[in-house]
Amino acid sequence: MFEEAIWFLVIGALLVLMAVARGLIARLPLTGAMVYLIAGVALGPAGVGMLNPDIEGNLRLLRILTEAGLVVSLFAIGMYLRVPLSDRLWALTLRLVGPAMIVTIALLYVAAHFGLGLPSSQSLLLAAILAPTDPVLANELRVKEAGDDEQLRFALSSEGGSNDGAAYPVVLLGLALCANPSAHTSMPWTFVASVVWGIVSALGIGWAFGAGVVILVTKLRTRYEQALGLEGFFALGLMALSYGCALLAHGYAFIAVFAAGVALRREELKATGDMLPTEALESVERGEREEAAKDPDLAHAYMAETMMAFAVEFERLVEFALMLLIGSLVSAHWRALLDWRVIWPVLFLLFVARPLATTISLVGSSLDRPQRWLVGWLGIRGVGAFYYLLFSLESAGKDQLKAIAPIVLGSIVLSVVLHGASATTLLKWYFSRK
Template identity: 40%
Template sequence: MHGIAWYIIIGLLLVAMALGGSVLKRLPLSTSLLYLGVGFALGRLGLGHLDPLEHAALLERLTEVAVIISLFSAGLKLRLPLKDREWRVSLRLALWAMVLSVGLVTLVGVGALGLSLGAAILLGAILSPTDPVLASDVQVSHALDRDRLRFGLTGEAGLNDGTAFPFVMLGLGLLGLHEVGAGLWRWVVLDVLWAAAAGLVVGALLGDQVGRLVLYLRKHHREAVGLDELLALGLIALAYGTALLVKGYGFLAVFAAGLALRRIERKHTGQRPPEQVEDAARGKDKLEAATHPEHAHAYMANAVLGFNEALERIAEVALVVGLGVLLASTPVAPEVYWLAPLFFFVLRPLSVALALLGSRANTHQRVLMAWFGVRGIGSLYYLFYAIAHGLEDGLAQRMLSLVLWVVAVSVAVHGISVTPLMTRYEHRSGRPREATPVKEAAPLTPRRR
């Protein structure tokens, strides 16, 4: 009977969100907060139960899939070339703010929570990365969005899920669950330098070569047209799996693969206004748009991104409802009442402020970057990754309570504040609350054969 109830409840939720999505965007809350509430209510009613310790490996896989889908989308949305100065803000946030945040949480973990050094570093690594899945309201809405705040937060979310991994491995190593080598040499060489470089290179190469192959077949032979959904899933799986095979970070690989696909489109477009290319790529004659030499690149990027964004929404519903169910049976650790405010009002802002010293971001942008460090599915992935790799039960239970409830607080406070704060920001910066969608172009004129 519970299975039938779940079908009906999820069906009603999805239909309601589809019908009322535009209304919800104007309210001071996010869809994630609604999903969380629904999941918590279902858990309290006894309609769902999942032991997070017993099923840690399953939860690790589910959250892993959601994160890599979102990271690929994030890469596809970032159209600026890597040499553009706007990338510097993202790099500062993903590297320096990440390291500072992990360090500050480690100090709190050892000094106030009574954790061992390894457990404190692990907690810092789990909580520090911002989320690519739940932070869509503050990220770029499409590939033409150049806003510094949105671009910076999107780039940070795309990169720091990979830069957090070395600290996860360090924490596990200090707990005796991962080999770090004498004097941490193995951790530095393999977990930091090699894994990060291998992930980025593998993703960039595969994204570039697969994209070029598809475009060659389409433009010169009118083949490999359609099924862009399979192209998206195939490239994500290929980049992720290959990176893991060579001991690289798969999260960085899928993000780099998305960037590489977008780079192909941007490189071909040249100096032409990107809006014109996107217009043509949305022509009603899909076959012509997909195979036209001038527009095939943009068509491919748009089609893959559109499918991926739909997958993101489905993953968000499933996992945030699941988070609510887990919260219903997870007691709140007393430390959460002071740790969550400390993290969101002190540690995150301090790390961002220090990381952005001398950057081009203005004061308003820096304040919002400091505030919108949304925690979500990425933190859950690292949590279940650590549990599945042998955390002692007592420590695992404590980490569960701390992380699940800190993430829930993030979903609540950021979900409530995102609409008024972003509306105010965009009013001050002179841009609309929602990016105006590109109008659909007239059918392309068939090219001569």
């Protein structure tokens, strides 16, 4: 009973502290993820020993919880991206999700295979786990509100929302090679077809659910005054429907959730027009919000903004819980992270592979040189890499991941620290320059 009381006190104090100090942290070279990571280390085995997670005994549960957190974050990012699909900003997304990710995977594969001497299967798996940027920990980098079309923020936000799903087939290929090293020689066209189907089906399913739910609910509200309230239920339900249906169809479910968020916002954009949803709703008093939900001119904006607010708040709790967990793992295995065979691949990822891959992919794009440089540096690794590490441990076992796991964990730690410490200063410089 005493231990439970201490836990409630610690968690409550951390949550209140972060809520009170949010403005101060935003002005300092700090992020919430850094604070949570430090707290996790302090609470872990190397600190006071309050948090000592049993990864092997709870692997499936931890993987599902991390997966759910990613789903919420991807949906929230999709709802932030309020620009027409014909806008050239989406070309930046395609460059970063396509060529940039492929080059990153190739460079990491070469480093792991020839630099570390890992087998091809483990090298590819490590490269795929570390290739995607993180959607959860990039709050400071994403667009400020729905409708923000600043190029740097849009590029980083849309990349983080889509490349977790894009990395999935390469992770599966790496796991298949770990189980059967000769698998790459059999039926390559089957793999290509599965990738095409996985992407196309996920986009279709996510778009159908995202657009369909908002059309149905707004019609019920504006015509029949039904289905009012409980925006959080609609948000979670839409995420679960998109994700579950994509899994059943063997689509890449992370892409489906992101597409659902984009589709929902697209319906709001069509209904509200050039006016930002916050502007459309600013005259609505708190006690009149139910009336706004029934107003044909405001219903789409109201639904989109309230669902997005719920998802973002939920996402902050996910960040809090998962970074505490990652911090406790660092606390338990910190000695393994100090090995030079762990440190140099992490430095190679952050200082060579990511910048070089983005530089190549963004040649001829609408971004200027400082913007391209910032995109190359601000590629945060975090919860997405941690999810794929848990997923791979569950699928292939710890023997296959023994050499990989410390590198993944080290990449998350160094990325959170370096990117978190530099992001505020760099963004201030960037916007003052503009």
